[in-house]
Amino acid sequence: MTDLSMQPDTHGMFGRFGGRFVPETLMPLISELQAEYDTARQDSEFQRQLAYFQRDYVGRPSPLYLAERLTEHLGGARIYLKREELNHTGAHKINNCIGQILLAKRMGKTRIIAETGAGMHGVATATVAARFGMPCVVYMGAADIKRQQPNVFRMKLLGAEVIPVTTGTGTLKDAMNEALRDWVTNVDDTFYIIGTVAGPHPYPAMVRDFQAVIGRESRAQILEREGRLPDSLVACIGGGSNAMGLFHPFLADESVAMIGVEAGGRGIDTGMHAASLTGGEPGVLHGNRTYLLQDEDGQIADAHSISAGLDYPGIGPEHAWLHEQGRVEYVSITDDEALAAFQLCCRQEGIIPALESAHALAEVAKRAPSLPRDHLLVVNLSGRGDKDMMSVAQHLGENVQ
Amino acid sequence: MNAAKENPVNAATRLDECFAALKAEKRPALVTYVTAGVPDFETSLEILQGLPAAGADVIEIGMPFSDPMADGPTIQKAALRALEGGQTMARTLELVHAFRQRDSQTPLVLMGYYNPIHRYGVERYLEDAARAGVDGLIVVDLPPEHDDELCLPAKRHGVDFIRLATPTTDVKRLPRVLENASGFLYCVSMNGVTGGHEPVLHDIERMVGQLREHSHLPIAVGFGIRSAAQAQAIGRFSDAVVVGSALVEAIESAETRHGAIEAVHDLVRELAAGVRRAANG
Numbered sequence: 001m002t003d004l005s006m007q008p009d010t011h012g013m014f015g016r017f018g019g020r021f022v023p024e025t026l027m028p029l030i031s032e033l034q035a036e037y038d039t040a041r042q043d044s045e046f047q048r049q050l051a052y053f054q055r056d057y058v059g060r061p062s063p064l065y066l067a068e069r070l071t072e073h074l075g076g077a078r079i080y081l082k083r084e085e086l087n088h089t090g091a092h093k094i095n096n097c098i099g100q101i102l103l104a105k106r107m108g109k110t111r112i113i114a115e116t117g118a119g120m121h122g123v124a125t126a127t128v129a130a131r132f133g134m135p136c137v138v139y140m141g142a143a144d145i146k147r148q149q150p151n152v153f154r155m156k157l158l159g160a161e162v163i164p165v166t167t168g169t170g171t172l173k174d175a176m177n178e179a180l181r182d183w184v185t186n187v188d189d190t191f192y193i194i195g196t197v198a199g200p201h202p203y204p205a206m207v208r209d210f211q212a213v214i215g216r217e218s219r220a221q222i223l224e225r226e227g228r229l230p231d232s233l234v235a236c237i238g239g240g241s242n243a244m245g246l247f248h249p250f251l252a253d254e255s256v257a258m259i260g261v262e263a264g265g266r267g268i269d270t271g272m273h274a275a276s277l278t279g280g281e282p283g284v285l286h287g288n289r290t291y292l293l294q295d296e297d298g299q300i301a302d303a304h305s306i307s308a309g310l311d312y313p314g315i316g317p318e319h320a321w322l323h324e325q326g327r328v329e330y331v332s333i334t335d336d337e338a339l340a341a342f343q344l345c346c347r348q349e350g351i352i353p354a355l356e357s358a359h360a361l362a363e364v365a366k367r368a369p370s371l372p373r374d375h376l377l378v379v380n381l382s383g384r385g386d387k388d389m390m391s392v393a394q395h396l397g398e399n400v401q
Numbered sequence: 402m403n404a405a406k407e408n409p410v411n412a413a414t415r416l417d418e419c420f421a422a423l424k425a426e427k428r429p430a431l432v433t434y435v436t437a438g439v440p441d442f443e444t445s446l447e448i449l450q451g452l453p454a455a456g457a458d459v460i461e462i463g464m465p466f467s468d469p470m471a472d473g474p475t476i477q478k479a480a481l482r483a484l485e486g487g488q489t490m491a492r493t494l495e496l497v498h499a500f501r502q503r504d505s506q507t508p509l510v511l512m513g514y515y516n517p518i519h520r521y522g523v524e525r526y527l528e529d530a531a532r533a534g535v536d537g538l539i540v541v542d543l544p545p546e547h548d549d550e551l552c553l554p555a556k557r558h559g560v561d562f563i564r565l566a567t568p569t570t571d572v573k574r575l576p577r578v579l580e581n582a583s584g585f586l587y588c589v590s591m592n593g594v595t596g597g598h599e600p601v602l603h604d605i606e607r608m609v610g611q612l613r614e615h616s617h618l619p620i621a622v623g624f625g626i627r628s629a630a631q632a633q634a635i636g637r638f639s640d641a642v643v644v645g646s647a648l649v650e651a652i653e654s655a656e657t658r659h660g661a662i663e664a665v666h667d668l669v670r671e672l673a674a675g676v677r678r679a680a681n682g
Contacts, residue, residue: 011546021515021542023471025567025592028574167477173468180470185593187569284515284542285468297489298520299467 007318012201012288015324017317020200022287025184034202036107041209046102053098054213057131058088060095062214064221064378069348070364077371079364080230081351081381082218084242091354091383092214092242093124097193099210101128104191111190112136115179117144117172117238118309118356119151120383121195126160128193136160139178142170144308151387169302172238172312176286196239197316200287204316211245218378219249226376232257234367235380236359237330238274238310240319242382247328257329260319261363263305264332274303275332276315277323285313290320306335306391307355309383337362339395342385354383355391415508415536416561416584419458420619420640429636430458431676432621433669434512434645435652436479437462437496438488444658448665449500453507455666456673459621459641460500461539463649464493464513471541473596475646479653490517490526494533501534510563510584512539515551523551527558537561537584545577552581565589566612568604575615585619585641586612593624596646600625606638629675636679644672 007014012034020030040046054060063086067079084092104112112129114136116122122138129136138155142164145152155162168174183192197204197211222230233250235243237260250256265273273279276291283292285300293301293313303313322328333341338355341362345353353361357380364379371377385392423430433452438445452460465480465488472480497509511530518526518540530538538560543551545564552562561584568591570578579586588608590600605622612620622635623643632642651668655661 020544020546022544023541023567024544024565024578025471025569025589027544027546028569028571167474168467168481177468177470181473181594184471185597187592281520284519286470287542289519292516294516294520296520297491298517299484300516 007321008201008205012205014318014321017290017320018201018204018288020287021284021289022200023184025187026200029187030200032107033103036103037202037206040103040106046106049102050099054095058094058098059086060213061217061221062086064218064225067349070345073348074365074368076373077368077375077377078373079368080222080376080378082214082246082378084214084380084382085351085353085357085384089120089124089127090386091120091124092211092245093121093195094127095213095245096195096207096210096241097124097128100191100193101132101134104134104193105132107191109189109191110134111186112193113139113179113182113190114193114195115139115172115175116195117141117175117311118307118387119144119148119155120309120354120387122160122162123151123154123158125193125195126155126158129160130158137182138162139165139175139182141172141175142166144171144175147391148308148387149390171303172308173300173303180286196241197244197318198239198286198288198290198314204288204318207241208244208248208318211241212248214242214245214380215247215249218246222376222378228376229253229256230376230378231255232259232375232377234259234261234360234364234377236261236310236356236382237315237319238263238312238356239314240316242380244316244318246378246380251327258327259363260328260330261359262330262332263307263310263359264334265304265306267334268332272304273332274305274310274312276313277320277330278332280313282320288317290314290317291323306338306395307359309354309356310359331363333359333362339392341365342392351381352385353381354385355388357382414559414561414584415506416459419508420585423458427680429639429676429679430621430641431456431632431669431673432459432461432623432641432643433457433648434461434463434643435648435665436465436476436483437493438465438483438486439479439649439652440482440658440661441486442488442492442496444661446496446499447662448652449496450503451662451666452669453504455669457507457669459508459510461510461512461643461645462493462497464490464511464517466514466517469514471594473594473646475596475649475653479649490521494529497535498533508536509534510537510539511535513541515540515542518551523554527555527560531558531560535560537563539563539565539587541565545580548581556581556583563587566608568592568608572611579616582616582618585621586616587643588612588620588622588639590622590624590626595624597625599631602634605635609639629671632672632675633679636676642676
């Protein structure tokens with residue numbers, strides 16, 4: 001059997017997915033980045049710095065918390081929450097940003113750019129840029145700026161310049177296009193901190209490696225707590241970085257089931273969703289081949305989700321590959337189901353989850369009741385929901401009417 | 402096209418013939434880019450049909466894509482407008498086919514991004530493109546690392562794959578870039594997107610000089626070239642000058658379809674005079 005954890009190959013391919021589909025201007029830089037990352041990975045000083053910032057700046061390890069009331073309420077599987085929402089800046093995003101900015105520094109880059117959807121990656125990038133004293137530009141879709149105002153202000157407080165992107169649909173994919181255009185133009189001094197396990201090689205593998213701390217900690221924590229591996233892992237997926245981070249250290253453990261939860265928006269059959277695996281076709285966008293929401297002509301379709309962080313028409317190439325290998329099961333959760341789980345988590349556990357993470361919780365709410373009481377289920381609580389107050393209030397208001 | 406398909410290696414292509422003829426004339430080629438289906442299909446066809454007479458030597462047609470990450474605002478907007486008007490890859494090939502009904506000589510190159518070709522199906526696309534009369538392809542997001550995807554299959558269909566060399570392409574990387582290049586080399590004048598700032602002349606001259614040391618293919622320079630004076634200056638040391646965003650802007654700012662046709666052809670006539678003043682003997 002293929003060792004599922006030993007991907008990608010030297011060309012950045014996960015089977016037929018991944019790759020380096022970028023303009024020539026970026027190729028030399030991407031090759032340089034790959035070489036630098038390969039060296040850094042083996043460098044004990046780099047690893048020491050990374051570990052230092054993860055502990056003293058991010059606040060790792062994040063707890064693995066037994067959600068007793070939620071477990072009781074659902075009446076089945078024993079549910080553990082991996083508390084990534086307790087990290088500095090309130091989500092898993094910073095795990096990756098710390099790693100990438102240390103690389104940027106090593107490479108002598110002096111300017112940071114990023115794309116953001118919900119603003120969590122933008123905030124995490126602005127945060128590390130401030131910490132390392134580098135100017136930072138964040139591209140954000142105009143539509144997302146409107147629904148994520150608190151995060152826009154946070155980025156500005158942290159000294160970042162937030163540039164609204166009005167082209168296309170004004171969401172995450174357009175922000176990524178604009179960041180790529182900036183990168184092509186300022187390739188000499190600029191480091192692009194991509195926020196998810198997508199983009200050209202080495203980003204999907206590199207971001208996964210920086211996020212894999214989630215899975216490594218979860219593994220050690222559950223072994224300590226329960227004396228055995230979990231039976232299943234559940235995580236939400238936009239691009240898929242929190243899921244990849246949780247799943248990757250368990251890929252070789254055949255007994256561990258993995259479930260990735262895509263955003264089903266208003267329902268897959270309405271066409272208003274962001275579920276690339278469930279409702280998309282293979283294609284090439286933003287530097288990699290993966291499943292994409294697109295029309296018959298290969299034009300990228302708009303994604304729709306209540307959660308700005310999942311509102312992306314693609315998915316990381318490793319997920320596309322794991323999907324075709326059958327190693328991970330991918331499902332989708334609608335806006336309404338996510339909203340219900342959001343409230344359930346607030347009431348049962350006193351934790352306000354991000355709308356993104358609420359998608360994973362909704363899948364747990366579906367599954368847990370029919371699972372035995374000794375079934376160990378770990379769900380990644382990838383972010384906190386403070387940023388979503390306005391959207392949730394608006395949606396709940398509409399429901400009341 | 403059948404002859405070219407059976408024996409693509411030895412067939413003299415339209416691009417080869419065009420550059421050979423211009424070499425004899427000792428002047429650079431004018432390569433003009435317009436987006437397919439802008440402002441609409443019919444007008445787009447009329448624009449294309451009039452380009453050779455206005456002085457275009459090679460025609461580039463942009464294949465609209467929803468997410469053109471290497472293009473500036475002008476060509477982005479044109480692509481979206483074309484898509485809103487119902488332009489598809491099939492319609493773009495129809496446009497080429499219609500153009501070829503009246504013009505069997507002018508080399509024609511399609512430029513765009515990989516996904517619409519990927520979705521159309523590479524083999525089917527190459528068959529249809531070759532049949533329609535396409536001579537070459539420029540696909541921005543397919544670097545030589547992915548030659549298996551489209552570049553090598555294109556060659557088997559007798560369609561040239563035109564490679565981009567950029568300011569970041571150093572001597573170490575150049576052999577890789579040149580390995581499967583054919584038709585001509587597209588020297589990107591600066592790091593950036595289409596329609597950007599004015600390129601720096603002596604930087605481009607140095608890049609072209611470096612490319613000449615490593616390749617016998619004709620060298621075209623593009624990105625940021627808008628005026629006859631620039632075309633003339635760059636044409637002195639290159640084999641071709643590519644103008645795109647300026648032409649697309651001329652179409653976009655015209656108020657009527659007739660005005661659009663006239664504006665593009667006027668600008669092409671000016672640019673053509675520019676390249677004709679650039680004797681590069």
